[in-house]
Amino acid sequence: MTAPASQRLSSSTLAGLPGTVLRPAYDRDATRIGIVHLGVGAFHRAHQAVYVEDLLALDARWAICGVSLNSRDVREALQPQEGLYTLALLGETTQMRVIGSVREVLAAREQGDAVLARLSHPDVRLVTLTITEKGYCLKGEHLDLAHADIVRDLTTPRSPVSAVGYLVEGLRRRRDAGLPPYTVLSCDNLPDNGGKLRRAVLQFAERIDEELALWIAGHATFPRSMVDSITPATDDALRERVAQALGCADAWPVQRERYTQWVVEDAFCNGRPPLDRVGVTFSDEIAGYDKAKLRLLNAPHSALAYLGSLMNVETVAQAMATPVLASFVERLMRDSIAPNVAAPRGFDAQRYAGAILERFRNPAIQHRLLQIAWDGSQKIPVRLLGTITDALAAGRPIDRLCLPVAGWMQFVRRQANAGVALVDPLNDALVSVGAATTGYADADVRAFLSLESVFAPLSGDARFVAALRSAYAVLGDASPDAVEQALADA
Structure with missing residues (x-):
């Protein structure tokens, strides 16, 4: 009853x-x-x-x-x-x-x-x-x-x-x-x-x-x-x-x-x-757990937000139902981020990555990519640039890690040229940089790297600058087709 x-x-x-x-x-x-x-x-x-x-x-x-x-x-x-x-x-x-x-x-x-x-x-x-x-x-x-x-x-x-x-x-x-x-x-x-x-x-x-x-x-x-x-x-x-x-x-x-x-x-x-x-x-080791979450959960979230938005995908679950996005983010987590996480005792980074991927696929959670994309100037440094810094120090490749950073830059460029304000404390500076971009990797990357609060001190590392320039170039005009091809090759 x-x-x-x-x-x-x-x-x-x-x-x-x-x-x-x-x-x-x-x-x-x-x-x-x-x-x-x-x-x-x-x-x-x-x-x-x-x-x-x-x-x-x-x-x-x-x-x-x-x-x-x-x-x-x-x-x-x-x-x-x-x-x-x-x-x-x-x-x-x-x-x-x-x-x-x-x-x-x-x-x-x-x-x-x-x-x-x-x-x-x-x-x-x-x-x-x-x-x-x-x-x-x-x-x-x-x-x-x-x-x-x-x-x-x-x-x-x-x-x-x-x-x-x-x-x-x-x-x-x-x-x-x-x-x-x-x-x-x-x-x-x-x-x-x-x-x-x-x-x-x-x-x-x-x-x-x-x-x-x-x-x-x-x-x-x-x-x-x-x-x-x-x-x-x-x-x-x-x-x-x-x-x-x-x-x-x-x-x-x-x-x-x-x-x-x-x-x-x-x-x-x-x-x-x-x-x-x-x-x-x-x-x-709470700090270790915090960093693992920041890098293995929040960084892939941001990668899906910017690259998925460029492909006109609306939610995390939809992004994970898009094979090229799902495959890229799994490689990003398992092969590019996990090796750069100093895991706390008893913490299995690969198992944690698997659990996160399962969470991302949950169709009952309608987590909008444009919402995750908010405040990118504050999130990119702690979610992605720290991992890139550690990878460079360890002599590991950073090409795949630079792709979501370039995706954020292309996202800013697209929003600025469409006259859409960014939900970001650096909105004015980002819109100014984004609206002035030309589509040429050298000039555009140089303009974004002038945002010192985001990129310093990595902006002075020639290895990072070259990898970021390459990632930006491979995204081409940042159309869905161009992004899909770049992800398939990454």
């Missing part, structure tokens, strides 16, 4: 869900909140909260209190559902799973006292964050002391609004109550995320209480982490699919690909949840 579609997902409707829908495999009433998560958005609920869902079947002490720092939308959607929501796992078939690990949702702007009470509760031993880089209020590597939220919180630290302010006030309350600190775990994709967050917290604490800063520095820990899973935004089409599958309404389901990865530095100060038993990798 299925629940009528007019009903809302809740504990009372769980038993009536179809047998094909997975549901919590533990007694929710027996769980205790041991994690506070700041930034309870779609990615958290599709990623970390799912690992915790599996964890609760093993250890009931790690349920989640989700905190929305700026909005009440998630609370309004999930509170009537007692925190329950649906995860749609996308693949050849879609698996629906009801997640119950989020036991409480708070809107900090209206429930600041409740957030601080939860942070200072003895059961809470871990605070996690997905607040995007902007939420850390950083300026470079340090806290932006001129940021409006930080200025406010330094004035009234007992009633914070920023993530850093909440962390520090929660830690202060724990110290004053004789409680150990919580571990603070950033799950945002920024380099050295734990290190950046630790510096920001200590810098804030030093401004209000030097002894508190010393206590935090000596007792609290801020592990680094790396997360990965493609999580398309929730839309009305997903809500309708979920309602059809469950027989009841879910105000805010989430969706993601089946692949997921979470790597965490093993540096916990107040008990470590046994996340390794549910698929999390504990490692002290």
